[in-house]
Amino acid sequence: MTDRGIYIRRMFSGIAFRYDFLNALLSFGRDKYWRRFTASRIDAGFGGMVLDIATGTGDLAVEVARRIGEGSDIVGVDFCQDMLVKAQDKIRKSPRSKLELICAQAELLPFPDNTFDSVTIGFGLRNADIGGTLGEIARVLKEGGKLLCLEFSQPRRRIFGRIYSLYLFRILPFLGKAISGNKEAYAYLPRSISEFPSSPELKRVMEKAGLRDIEAYPLTFGAVTVHVATRKVELSYLGKR
Numbered sequence: 554m555t556d557r558g559i560y561i562r563r564m565f566s567g568i569a570f571r572y573d574f575l576n577a578l579l580s581f582g583r584d585k586y587w588r589r590f591t592a593s594r595i596d597a598g599f600g601g602m603v604l605d606i607a608t609g610t611g612d613l614a615v616e617v618a619r620r621i622g623e624g625s626d627i628v629g630v631d632f633c634q635d636m637l638v639k640a641q642d643k644i645r646k647s648p649r650s651k652l653e654l655i656c657a658q659a660e661l662l663p664f665p666d667n668t669f670d671s672v673t674i675g676f677g678l679r680n681a682d683i684g685g686t687l688g689e690i691a692r693v694l695k696e697g698g699k700l701l702c703l704e705f706s707q708p709r710r711r712i713f714g715r716i717y718s719l720y721l722f723r724i725l726p727f728l729g730k731a732i733s734g735n736k737e738a739y740a741y742l743p744r745s746i747s748e749f750p751s752s753p754e755l756k757r758v759m760e761k762a763g764l765r766d767i768e769a770y771p772l773t774f775g776a777v778t779v780h781v782a783t784r785k786v787e788l789s790y791l792g793k794r
């Protein structure tokens with residue numbers, strides 16, 4: 554694992570106990586709606602397989618479980634054991650049983666090619682190696698399978714953009730540190746959001762990884778965006794087989 558990966562994993566270990574509470578507080582409760590919207594875009598019928606990468610405390614995986622048919626299987630992966638322990642508690646309380654958790658890196662997924670009908674990733678891509686993770690997603694998705702990527706983005710409207718920047722760079726780090734006691738994690742959050750590629754840039758990286766028909770759905774004035782992409786095998790590649 555890279556030094557950056559080790560640093561990020563340690564950071565999430567340090568905030569795992571307060572993660573859900575702070576998410577709800579700092580997003581004014583919008584995080585639930587963002588995940589519900591993401592899960593609503595999923596296609597996985599009976600017997601489908603869904604992978605939730607960077608599953609953390611499991612909120613997106615549980616939302617997906619609520620959404621899809623009983624016969625489907627969901628696997629959540631994350632490289633931070635402390636976040637997975639929180640997810641395990643949630644799953645135990647949920648009536649849905651076919652939700653498995655695996656400790657693994659997004660850039661080195663422990664699954665064969667063409668395994669999943671859908672892959673979800675919520676607030677995870679920003680923390681991982683973007684190209685490496687998208688390459689792995691394209692590899693484990695079946696032909697025609699969908700990626701649903703929920704991530705923070707930069708609001709386009711000027712007035713909201715200014716208010717958002719003030720909140721992100723001044724208020725959020727202060728509140729995050731006061732409640733979690735972890736200054737570093739909530740200084741990292743706005744920094745990582747501002748460094749994350751814009752939607753057109755992200756689409757280019759997704760295309761390079763073999764994902765097509767990419768659509769972007771900005772939510773809450775563009776504070777977050779859900780990108781939906783489809784795994785397509787190139788005809789030229791099929792011709793070589």
Ligand SMILES: C[S@@+](CC[C@H](N)C(=O)[O-])C[C@H]1O[C@@H](n2cnc3c(N)ncnc32)[C@H](O)[C@@H]1O
Pocket residue numbers: 558561562565588606607608609610611612613630631632633636657658659660674675676677680681682
């Ligand atoms: C901001 S949390 C998101 C959790 C959850 N998806 C949600 O919607 O709340 C990011 C998660 O990504 C995990 N993560 C970050 N980089 C990762 C990587 N390279 N491989 C696996 N997990 C990673 C962290 O451990 C953390 O649990």
